[in-house]
Amino acid sequence: MTSVSSASPGLGGLRDVKNRLFGPLPDVAEEAGYEPDHPKRVGFFTDTSVCIGCKACEVACKEWNTLPMDDSHGERDALGLSGMSYDNTGQLGANSWRHVAFIEQSRAVDLPMPTFGRPGDDRPHEHGIPAPDSGDLDSTAKAQASVLNIEALSEFDPQTGQTGADKQIRWLMSSDVCKHCTHAGCLDVCPTGALFRSEFGTVVVQQDICNGCGYCVAACPYGVIDQRKDDGRVFKCTMCYDRLTDGLQPACATACPTQSIQFGDLDELQERADARLATLKSQGVETARLYGRDENDGVGGDGAFFLLLDEPEVYGLPPDPIVTTRDLPAMWKAAGTAAAMMIGVAVSAVLGSRRR
């Protein structure tokens, strides 16, 4: 059996390695104690620009890992609609290791008045629905009146009762997952060694060790790992550790029909992501950006990183996550000083009091 290290980078022995708690680490597995011949670090590149929100990843993950059913608040064996969008998974948690976020956005479109033809008709029609007779000034009204006109329906906002002709709608979809951070807060704070760094550079919970102390839940800057209430232990994405050891890809990446979820060696994925970002930029998608790609960020870079089309918080991701243990040396110093202060106060309290 391969020896497994549950020591976090902060305790890597006597070797002189920098950035144990913070900053880029060229080889996380070696830092965790593996021999240099360990496999390369693997990861996910989730390209949300091609995600279609099919949730095949969620289903594949649930099936392979036999995750129980829960509702959008993580309540076990409950069937519930979130009531907010097509997303009824709601969040990552103990029972959902992939979560497809679904964001519906609109924006006002500045249009010259009066219009010839309905605004937007000059756009190429990808939907294959023929534009209603252009050039007619009343076409908007006509289109609204026609129940069969799908485009008119989609642009008519029943809540405000106004035509959406000056409004565009878009959907953002993104399959969220555990980030398998270079500096993983969960791994750092685990007091039992149940969380460990695998030879693939991923972060995995050993279910036979976890005693459910819950520290990792509070320490994750992304809110990924959670406790299964009736079980007591914590659960999160293992990047299908069992499949990796058998030379297979993780279930979600296998199931993804659009290659939105790409699995592979992390350095290769990073190159691919950089190329994809450049392509999108050259096509005019100015809002495209990579998230968790930079190894100089607050967690030393993510093992699972993303291409997003809007700000991270729109997807429920923190805009500037920092591994909490970055500040731990300062915290221990404060605790040590405070403990010394207590002794000082107690001694002076005794010395300052008159003997009986």
Add this chain to the structure above:
Amino acid sequence: MTGGITSPGAGWRQADSGPATQRKSGKRRKRGGGRNRGEVAMVDDVEFTSYYGRQIVKTPVWKSPDVPLYLFLGGAAGSSSILAAVADFTDRPKLTRVGRMTAAIGSLLSVVALVHDLGRPERFLHMLRVFKLTSPLSVGTYILSPFSAAAGATAAVELLGWFPRLERFGGIVSAIFGGPLATYTGVLLANTAVPSWHAAYKQLPFVFGGSAMAAGGGISMIFVPVDEAGPARKMAITGAAIELAVMHKVETDHGILSEPFHEGRPGKLMQAAKTTTAAGAGLAAIAGRTRVGAIASGTLLAAGSLLTRFGVFEAGIASTKDPKYVVLPQRERLAAGTNEHASTVTR
């Protein structure tokens, strides 16, 4: 289709009018007649975005009252053990005895609270399979275990009257671990992604250390005759002063992350804690030399410490439930550009 994503900036907004997806940070003023003392330095009313108003970091699964009670008991036990050891050297047998008993009972109850909080209590011993400096809970286990063993043994031999020399030795061992036991719990809370706890990481150990001295000193004041309780009184008053002063910094220094200490249930708990602690310290200074005054002020000081632990605990919990406490401070530090690290977003 790229039609929707081509324009830069683009002005996209959450489409529905669903639950608080794009909203103001909610500059709230204290309602009604509160005094101006403790008024929060509110951040400007900034708009921020979230994923349908859902929280970003997870709420800790730590149970209440287990954990806040543990914070209190560990603190009281730790400071009592120090007091007992110093009192032992200066020949104050009653103060020594009460301190040792408090340390023993407090630490044993701490262990119970800590084990009960585990999702799998029967696996408590798994805590001892590794030692990790990066995990305050691991370090804490190796503080609490020797402390409770030493404090328990010291109290036992004192009660039984066996091996008087061992008594002093056990008392010293528990006193060595007593300070760390009381202050590491600040690190335990601060070393998390919980916004309002982490922001106060330099202060929480001092808050808890001060609070521990107020509790330990207060408990000793209740049980020790006044002529011997001078050190307990002094330690309790000093501890209460430290607790109040540093807690004031926690409540005012961290912008929006100080807000949870003022609002809702945690706000009420903190207010009650401050009032009780201040009243206890004042009463101890004025009437601590009378038996009745000592009992009353000691009780108030211990209760104030307990309320502080509950208030700090619940304020942290509250700060995880609103995404604004994650998004706004992180946006602020990105905008300020004061980070030593790069942005996680590559544009």
